[in-house]
Amino acid sequence: MTQPLSEETNSKGVDLKKTLSRIKRSVWVFHINTGSCNGCDIEILDVLTPYFDVERFGIKLVASPRHADLALLTGPITIKTFSKVYRALSAMPRPRFVLAIGSCAVGGNIWFESYSTIGGFPKALEMFSEMGLEIDGVIYVPGCPARPEAIIYGAATLLGLQKPKTVYRRFKA
C-alpha cells in the first residue's frame, strides 16, 4: 500500500522527481523500533542477511538517521517513543521516506486502543504534520510480522520498480 508521493513538488518547493532520481541509485535505511514486539525487526534483519540479501539492491542499514533516505519503522508507536521517533525523522535529510512495516505500524494492530500507544503511523503522521514535520512518502507493508518478501516488495515499490497493490485511504467510522 502506498500514500501517493505528492505531485512534482511539495509545499516547500522541493523538486521531488529530481531527488527521487538521486535516491534511485542506492537507498540507505535507518531502522526505528517504536515499541514493536521484535517480530518485524528480526524480519528486517533477515532481509539484510544472506538469504534475502537486499544489499544486492544497494539497500544498506546505517547507524544514524542523518545518513538515511528511508526509515524502516516498526511498532505501534508508544507514547514514550513518540518524541524519539520525531527526533529521528526530523534528523533525516529531505526527501525523507518511511516504510511502515507490520500491522502495528500500519494501523496499530492489536494495540489499536491501548492507553499507552498512539496506534500506528497514520495517526503519528497527522501529529507530525501539526508539528511541521513533512514526510515525503510513506509505503505501508502489512503483515504480523511482515514477511521478508513483503518488505522487499515495499522497498521496490518505493524505488518505482513495482506498482503498489493498493492505495491507503482512511475512512472515518
Next chain:
Amino acid sequence: MNNAAADPALFSTETVREVVSKIIEFKERIFGIDQKNGVVKIRIHRDVLPYIAQRLAIMGDIYLRTMVASDERSLEGVYKLYYVFGVDREHTNIVLEVALPQEEPRVSTIVDINRASDWYELEAHDMFGIEFLDRKLYRFVLPGDWPEGVHPLRKEYSVPDLMKLYRPKAIEYAKEIGAESIVTIPIGPYHPALHEPEFFELYIRGEKIIDTRYVGFMVHRGIEKLGENMKYDQVPFLAERICGICGFVHSTSYCQAVENALDIYVPERASFIRSIILEIERIHSHLLWIGVALHLLGYDTGFMHSWRIREQIMLLAELLTGSRKTYGINVVGGVRRDIDSDKIKKAIDVLKHVEDEFRKLIEISVNVPQVIARLRGTGILPLGEAKALSLVGPTARGSGLNRDVRRDYPYAAYKYVSFRVPVYNEGDNLARTLVRVDEVFESINMLYQLFDKVPPGDVRAESWSVEAYRLGIGSVEAPRGEVIHVVVTGEYSPYRWRVRAPTYQNLPAVPIMLKDADLADVPLTIASIDPCFSCTDRAIVVNIGSGTIKAIPMEVLSLKGSKAIG
C-alpha cells in the same frame, strides 16, 4: 488458622512441610493454607509478610518467581498481592496471598530481604497505587507525564477512560527535546535483535565502569489491561504479540495458567505439538542471539552465517504452523493445527541439515582467537548474586545455578523426553554463550525424540467451562529464561492476568556484570543476558573525570571502546 491445615505432615513435599513448620509461630496471622496442582497457597496477614519472607529467604533453594498485584475490591473489598516462590527440586510453587484493605493499601517492603522484589513493588505502586513502606518509590513503568493518582490496572478505569484521562503531551515533549539537541546523536543506532527501546546510563572513570543505571519501559503497551477485556481464547493471540522472538512461550504459558486454574485436560498430542514448536522457537532464538553476539564482537562473518542457517528454521516453522513467526496456534485446552507424518519427515531432514551446518559454524567461530579473547573473563556474574537476584535461564545457568523449568516444573511433553541441562560455572560471557550453543544441540536432539514419539489423538480439549476467581500459574522455559503467567479467572475473561518475562528478572544483574568492566565490553555483556528487546537503544556515558555526557552508538562503543568518546 485452622489446626488441621497447620499439620505439616499433610503436605506432600519436604520443603513445603519445612516451610509450614517454620511459619507456624505466626499462626494467629495465617488464615489458611491450601494445596492444589502443585501450588501451595498460604493466606497471611500483611504484618507478617516480612517475617515469612525472611524465613523463606534463609532456606536457600527458594526463589521469588513473580509477584502479582490484583484489584479485588469488587469481590472482597481488598487489594491482593500474590508472591509466588518456587521450589525447584520439588516442582512446587508457594504462593503467599496478602490482602490489603482498600482504605489503606499499604504493606512493608521485602526488598531488603529479597532483592528480586524491587521491580515488582515499583510496578505494583505504579499500576495499583499500593504503598510499600520503608523504601523509595518512584515512577517506573508509566510515562513521565502520566497523571498523578491514576493507576491504570485498577478496575474503575476502562481503556477508553484512560485514553481520555491521559492526554499525552507527546507533541510538546517532542518539540522540547528537539530544541535542546546538544546531545550528539539524535537516536542511537537502532540495533536490531538486541534491545527493546531501553537505555543504560554508564558512569565511567577512564576506561572502567563505576556504575550503571537502567532507564526502560519504553515498550509499555498496556497489555495486561487489554487482556482483561478479551475472551479467554482471544488472549493467546495477544500474548503471542508480547514478544516477536519468543512469542509462543507467552501464549503457551498463558494457556497453561488457565488450564491450571480450571483443571482443563490437554490431549497428549497437543502437548507434544506445543513442545515441538517451543523447541523450534528456541533454536531460532539462540541462532539469532549467537549471530548478534558475534556481530557485536566485530566478527560479522559469523553473524551472517548464523542467520543463514537460521533461515531454514524459519521455513520449518512456516511448514509446521503456517507462519514464520507469531504462530498463532495455541488455544486454551490445546492447539489449532495438527502435524502430519509428511511434515515430520521433512522437518527431520531440515533439522539434520541445520545440525551439521551449525556444528561447522561453531567449530570455526568459537576457535577464532579474537572471539574467545573477548568472551572469556568478561561480564562476570558470581553464583551468589545469581541466587540473590533469583535469576533465570541461560544467565543463571552460565553462573552455575542449575535451574530449568523444563526439568523442574515439567509441562507440555517434556516429561517424555530425555535431555541434559547445560550448566557452566565460570559466570562470564563465554559461559553464557556456551550454554546457548549446547542448548541448540540439546533442542535438536529433543526434537528428534518428540517427532518420533508424537502420539495419535485429538489436538484440542473438546469443551471446558469457566469457574470464576481461581488462581492459576503457568510457566515455560523461554530461550531467555523462565516466563511465568499468573491468571485469576473471571466470568468471561481473565480477571487479572500477570505476565513476567525473563528479562524482567535478569536485567537487575547487568549492573553487577558491568562493575569494573571495560567500556568496550559493555554491549556484549548487556547482550549476554539476551535481553528480549529490539533496538531503540543507546548508551549514555557520564565521564566522572571530565563531567561530560555523551551518547554513543552501541556498536561503535563495542568496536572502539573509550576512543569512541573522543
